[in-house]
Amino acid sequence: MPPQHYQKIAQHLREAINSGRLNTGDELPSEAELCEQFGSSRGPVRQAMMLLRTEGMISTGRGRRSTVLARSDNNDFDSTISISAWLRYFGYTPGQRTLFLARKPADETTAGHLRITPGDHIVTLRRLRLADDRPFAIERSYFPVPVGRHILDADTDTTSIMETLAANDIVVDNLSRCLNAVVADEEQAELLDVRPGEPLMRIRMSASDQYGQIIFFADNLFLAENLTMSLNTVRGTPSSARLTPLD
């Protein structure tokens, strides 16, 4: 489907916000001004505003100017699934040191995450991740064999896993993440070159393709200093973010 008029208006406003031409707290032009700017009637302008409201980018109040709440990260999906892409996005040089790579039977928990039968073979990868040559995260990834066989063939010290998979037409379409706070045990602390007891952000990720097939499950530990997950929620709008007191 070609984009409808309201989608073009929304995209224009999104770019104004993401580029910083409009900042958090700034007022948007009035409906009348937007109608004139886009040669549009009120309907599409209002639909565009509702869409941006749904995305958590703007507030909309009756009879008042809408204001900018937050930027979106529409084009940034690859940096949510690849630590390398994510570090590069923020100006760091990514690196990695492979600790463990093997094909072996899945235990019950991992099999559950990969939706396979316990005992089925999987590929397990454990790496120390570096940012500007400094230890930053411990990566523990698990792949079903049809995906993981490409990892076994790769040089995991020099290669981005996501790029290896993409070269084999395996493309992540959906990522589900669970975050919680833990502290480093002795082994983790030694790898990360910190003292035991340092706070870590544990991020478990489950990635699937556009058909809902699981591509990998990962259970990663990040040094928590300055690592922040930010998110925006709007009343009356579906949100996948969910804080639960129990695992």
Added chain:
Amino acid sequence: MPPQHYQKIAQHLREAINSGRLNTGDELPSEAELCEQFGSSRGPVRQAMMLLRTEGMISTGRGRRSTVLARSDNNDFDSTISISAWLRYFGYTPGQRTLFLARKPADETTAGHLRITPGDHIVTLRRLRLADDRPFAIERSYFPVPVGRHILDADTDTTSIMETLAANDIVVDNLSRCLNAVVADEEQAELLDVRPGEPLMRIRMSASDQYGQIIFFADNLFLAENLTMSLNTVRGTPSSARLTPLD
């Protein structure tokens, strides 16, 4: 605007998923089946599927059945802004003990979060939060005076702040949250009845009304054991979730 046909189809599917009639990994009916079920042409059915895909609830693959990825929490906004509502939602009895409540000038950081001038008066509330009578979180909330004066009048040991504000027609419409992992210092550990060094999830929240006016800023510390933030991201779809290596 009354809901359009595609929105009704989307809502029907959302309810099927949220009620558990369709579970994660299940296939959705085919496009043809949905067209027949809703007496609809392909257009609205496809629009409904795109909407659910955008919400991270389903996968959509060309020529294959869509599968269920995750539930949504459309109707759960109040439990994201109120610790009391959130605990009740999960079957706990919420409680609180006020540690500090005062009207005083804002320091520079807090003024920035509330978008006021440093030195302007604010209302500061510090409470120990309980779940089934056990310490669970330290709440540190900051309100601009037009909002906070209602808090000064309330019994903060027995009252839900969000209910007090709602009774005064102050309604949160947008919530922005930042999560990171820290460890308890001695004072925090004593309040929470744990040992210093226990992992905590620090959640900073900024809440605004539908006009973008700030209602409160909070800097809360939760016992991290079992506290999990889960979220879902879909390629090509705007997401407000953003993991940053620097604060």
